[in-house]
Amino acid sequence: MASYNLSELFEVIVDASAPDREALVVxxxxxxxxxxxxxxxxxxxxxLREAGIGRGxxxxxxxxxxxxxxxxxxxxxxxxxxxxxxxxxxxxxxLAYLYGDADLKALLYHRSMAPRVAAxxxxxxxxxxxxxxxxxxSGEAPVAGSVEYEAALAAASPERTFSGRSSxxxxxxxxxxxxxxxxxxxxxxxxxxxxxxGGGDVFQTGDVVSSPDELATRMPEAGLVxxxxxxxxxxxxxxxxxxxxxxxxKVVIVPHGxxxxxxxxxxxxxxxxxxxxxxxxxxxxxxxxxxxxxxPYGLPGLIVIGSGGAVLSPTNKERxxxxxxxxxxxxxxxxxxxxxxxxxATAGGEKATGPQFAVNAQTAVLDDDLRRIEPxxxxxxxxxxxxxxxLGYYGDVDKTATTFVTDPEGTRWALAGDxxxxxxxxxxxLLGRGSVSINSGGEKVYPEEVEVxxxxxxAIADVLVVGVPDDRWGSRVxxxxxxxxGESLTxxxxxxxxxxxxxxxxxxxxxxxxxxxxxxxxGKADYRWAKQTALDALGVGGG
Numbered sequence: 001m002a003s004y005n006l007s008e009l010f011e012v013i014v015d016a017s018a019p020d021r022e023a024l025v026v027x028x029x030x031x032x033x034x035x036x037x038x039x040x041x042x043x044x045x046x047x048l049r050e051a052g053i054g055r056g057x058x059x060x061x062x063x064x065x066x067x068x069x070x071x072x073x074x075x076x077x078x079x080x081x082x083x084x085x086x087x088x089x090x091x092x093x094x095l096a097y098l099y100g101d102a103d104l105k106a107l108l109y110h111r112s113m114a115p116r117v118a119a120x121x122x123x124x125x126x127x128x129x130x131x132x133x134x135x136x137x138s139g140e141a142p143v144a145g146s147v148e149y150e151a152a153l154a155a156a157s158p159e160r161t162f163s164g165r166s167s168x169x170x171x172x173x174x175x176x177x178x179x180x181x182x183x184x185x186x187x188x189x190x191x192x193x194x195x196x197x198g199g200g201d202v203f204q205t206g207d208v209v210s211s212p213d214e215l216a217t218r219m220p221e222a223g224l225v226x227x228x229x230x231x232x233x234x235x236x237x238x239x240x241x242x243x244x245x246x247x248x249x250k251v252v253i254v255p256h257g258x259x260x261x262x263x264x265x266x267x268x269x270x271x272x273x274x275x276x277x278x279x280x281x282x283x284x285x286x287x288x289x290x291x292x293x294x295x296p297y298g299l300p301g302l303i304v305i306g307s308g309g310a311v312l313s314p315t316n317k318e319r320x321x322x323x324x325x326x327x328x329x330x331x332x333x334x335x336x337x338x339x340x341x342x343x344x345a346t347a348g349g350e351k352a353t354g355p356q357f358a359v360n361a362q363t364a365v366l367d368d369d370l371r372r373i374e375p376x377x378x379x380x381x382x383x384x385x386x387x388x389x390x391l392g393y394y395g396d397v398d399k400t401a402t403t404f405v406t407d408p409e410g411t412r413w414a415l416a417g418d419x420x421x422x423x424x425x426x427x428x429x430l431l432g433r434g435s436v437s438i439n440s441g442g443e444k445v446y447p448e449e450v451e452v453x454x455x456x457x458x459a460i461a462d463v464l465v466v467g468v469p470d471d472r473w474g475s476r477v478x479x480x481x482x483x484x485x486g487e488s489l490t491x492x493x494x495x496x497x498x499x500x501x502x503x504x505x506x507x508x509x510x511x512x513x514x515x516x517x518x519x520x521x522x523g524k525a526d527y528r529w530a531k532q533t534a535l536d537a538l539g540v541g542g543g
Contacts, residue, residue, distance in 0.1 A: 002212035004167035004190035006197075007041070007077035009212055010245055011160070014038045016216035018248045021223070024067055027267050028255035032067055034248075039158045040067070041074035047147075047156040048079060048106060051129045055080040055164070058102050058172070060127075061233070062086040062095075062109040062117065065257030068133050068149060069232040070241060072108050077189070078162045080169045084184065085233045087174075087520070088113060095120035098174065098182055099127055101395060106131070108149070112138040172394060173235045175336040184394035185336040195339030195388035196235075198243035215246055223249030225301060228277040229264055230523065231257035235336050236309050240277045259283065261290035265297045272301030279523030280310025285461050288319045289484070299324045308332035308340070310523045311448055313455030333357060333430070337403060337416040338385045358426045362387040365420045365428060370407040376424040380431065380444070382415045389414040419446055436527050438467030438475045445477055445506045447527070453501035454479050454508065457494055459487035462517040464530035465508065468540050478534040479508040482517050489513070512537045 002008040019035035032040070053059065059076050061083050063069045076083040084102045086095070088110070095116055099107070106129040109117050114132065121127055121143065130146035142148070167190035174184045193199040199209045209215060226244035228237040228251070241251045252271045254264060264287065268276060278284055284307065291297060305320050305327065317329045334340040341363050359365065365373045365381040373381045389412070392400030406412050419431040432446030439445075447465040454463045461482045467475035483489055491511045498507045518529040 003165055003169075004188075004193050004199075004212055005077055005080070005165040005169045006171065006189050006193065006242065007074050007162075008165050009193065009215060010074055010242075011038065012212055012215045013219065013245060013248055016219055016248075018219060018223075021248060022250045023245065024070060024251050024253065025271055026065075026067055026253045026255055027263060030067055037067070037071065038074070040153055041071045041078065042160050043153040043156040043158050044071055044075035045078040045162065046159075047131075047152040048075060048081070048129075050156070051106065053079060053081055053106050053129065056170070057081045057105045058084050060084045060086045060099065060102065060104040060107040060109075062088055062107060062113055063133060063232070064088060064110050064135075065232050065237075065253050065255065066133070067253070068108070070251075070253075073238070077169065077171075078160075078165070080162075080165050082170045082172050084172050085174050085235070085238075087182070087233055088231075089520075090116075092116050092119040094182075096123065099124045101182070102172070102174065102184055103395075105129065108133065109143075110138070111135050111140050111142055114140040114142050114146075118143050170391070173238070173336040175235070183396060183399065186391040186394050187339075188391060191388040191390070192339065193246075196239045196334065198246050200388075219248040223247050224274045225250045225252060225271055226275045226277065227252040227254070227264070227267060227271070227273045229254060229259060229283055230277070230279050230309070233257075234279070234309070234523075236277060236279060239340065240275070240306075244275075259286075261286045262294060265290060265295075265299075268302055269298050269300065274301050275304045275306060276302060278305060278307050278312075280307055280312045281316050281455060281462055282310060282517075282519050282523040283307075284312055284316045284320055285484075288316065288323070291323055299327075302327060304328045304330050306330040306332055308334055310519075310525065311451055311455070313452055315455055315458065335416040335418070337390060338383075338414050339388065341383075341385050357428055359422055359428060363428070364413075365422050366407070366413065366415070370405060370413070373422050375422045375426045377422060380419055380421055383418040383420045383428065383430070384413040384415050386411050386413050419444075436466070438465075438477055440467065440470070440475050440477060440505055441473040443505050447525075450477060450479070450498070450502060450506055450508065453498045453506075454481065454494065456501060457489065457497045459483050459489040459493075462519075464517055464525050464527060466527060466531045466534050468510075468531075468534050468538055476509040477506060478510040478512060478538070480512045480514060480517065480530045480533050482514055510534070510538060 014034045020033050023034040023037045024032045061072050073083045104127045108131045111132045112135040130143045132142045132146045133149040169189045171187045171192045172184045174182050228240040230237045244251045321329045364384050366384045367381045373379050417433050421429045432448030437444045437446050450465040451463050461484045463481040470476040518526045
């Protein structure tokens with residue numbers, strides 16, 4: 001009987017009726033069936049095993065999007081090893097920190113990244129095996145002793161000879177968050193499967209998977225086609241892809257992970273994509289703009305656009321929903337520390353709202369004493385999840401103790417730092433991250449709440465909200481925003497819109513217009529950049 005190890009779950013699908021189904025399509029032309037994808041992952045696993053990689057060892061994936069990323073994740077799990085997502089935009093010092101913090105023993109990287117790898121890796125104890133994937137046209141020399149990816153696969157056995165895999169094997173998600181150094185969130189494979197990869201309700205049947213082998217009996221005749229637009233170094237792409245695989249579906253990858261709206265819409269049409277995964281307004285706005293300028297695209301199979309990881313404003317939900325009759329916009333909520341915890345659907349013609357979901361047995365808002373806040377209370381608390389949650393942060397006992405807590409009744413909860421209230425009907429009202437909240441005159445202002453209000457103005461393309469020092473109020477609220485092409489916006493115009501949605505003390509006191517709002521490749525907010533931009537523009541000191 002299979003375990004909930006993610007590679008064993010994948011093999012259940014491969015060995016059922018799906019071996020010759022298409023599993024993975026890369027936009028640059030590579031197409032792999034389930035059988036072929038599994039064989040390539042098996043060959044890589046056997047190569048890694050021959051290099052001394054085994055149970056519990058950490059393998060860094062400093063890769064652009066491509067089949068190699070998925071193959072490497074599966075290969076690691078086949079060995080009960082742990083794949084570690086590495087941000088390919090990191091500079092040498094950031095890479096050296098992550099390599100060391102994650103205790104990497106092997107690293108897969110694209111050849112174009114070799115100079116940064118060579119600069120960051122020499123002082124990392126134990127990191128001694130390197131595999132490079134050739135970029136098209138890259139002239140960089142590989143790291144000394146590095147093995148070329150396709151050569152490694154060709155020389156390795158295609159036979160599955162793995163044993164001892166377990167539901168307790170570890171999945172790690174390194175996350176930079178909005179502040180601080182990156183940290184690795186550790187999950188048991190079983191918990192991430194149920195917490196974010198569809199195990200709780202793979203086919204929306206209303207029941208949960210009762211055993212790993214049951215996946216084979218649930219597989220439909222034709223699986224869904226899923227296109228995750230974030231780079232695979234972001235967990236939302238992992239979750240979407242593996243959810244697709246566990247349903248016998250097809251995953252479409254944008255080549256090299258570049259966010260190109262025209263390429264994405266063309267792939268949606270060509271591959272008859274059913275589910276398109278985006279990260280908030282940072283991806284939704286340019287996709288909608290491209291559709292308006294270069295369309296019409298046919299979207300023949302598109303059923304759902306799902307968003308998570310960043311705010312998708314009501315205005316842009318309605319804009320996406322109008323792209324095709326019957327299209328559903330699913331606004332997901334979740335994080336590396338909590339998994340996927342809630343959704344809100346919007347269809348064309350409906351009035352959209354911010355992200356909404358209800359408290360239940362596994363999801364709650366907890367007060368300072370770790371007790372549930374009852375519906376209708378004015379108390380602000382932390383969003384919390386119990387049940388299938390992470391083990392903790394890799395190598396960080398103190399951070400684990402503050403994020404994964406036990407309430408007075410003995411229930412263990414994950415707290416990701418999202419502040420919230422509970423409305424009368426049990427709906428969770430998200431306010432934003434406590435770590436970036438703004439204290440203005442003794443009142444807390446949560447940036448994400450203000451950002452949602454700012455986005456109601458049609459001129460706004462993207463925005464981050466920060467606080468800057470104020471002699472009277474302690475801090476004042478500033479919106480750092482980019483505008484849609486050809487638009488202009490004054491502060492009074494913005495204030496007028498915001499006052500329809502916010503109390504007066506939350507309304508931005510300054511508007512700073514920039515060419516582009518800086519975010520990570522996955523769409524996460526860079527509040528440190530926004531804060532410094534605001535301080536520089538206003539000529540005030542840090543606070």
